[in-house]
Amino acid sequence: MNETIHTVGDKACPVCWEKFPRSHLRCGGVVHAQLIHDNPEQGILVDFKCDKCGEELDDYQIYWQT
Numbered sequence: 001m002n003e004t005i006h007t008v009g010d011k012a013c014p015v016c017w018e019k020f021p022r023s024h025l026r027c028g029g030v031v032h033a034q035l036i037h038d039n040p041e042q043g044i045l046v047d048f049k050c051d052k053c054g055e056e057l058d059d060y061q062i063y064w065q066t
């Protein structure tokens with residue numbers, strides 16, 4: 001197992017997936033994105049979690065600033 005360490009409060013978190021992290025509008029925290037898998041059989045699965053309020057967000061249900 002290699003656990004990816006996200007930096008709390010870092011809006012330029014280097015280990016986040018794609019264009020993350022993003023701001024969590026509801027609490028002002030930072031939403032980190034962890035890529036779980038990305039392959040042809042299973043597709044792309046990403047976990048989103050706010051580092052401030054701890055809310056886990058599902059795909060496309062994130063309230064972020066663009």
Ligand SMILES: [Zn+2]
Binds near residue numbers: 014015016021032033
């Ligand atoms: Zn991160």
Ligand SMILES: [Zn+2]
Binds near residue numbers: 024027051053055
């Ligand atoms: Zn939050």
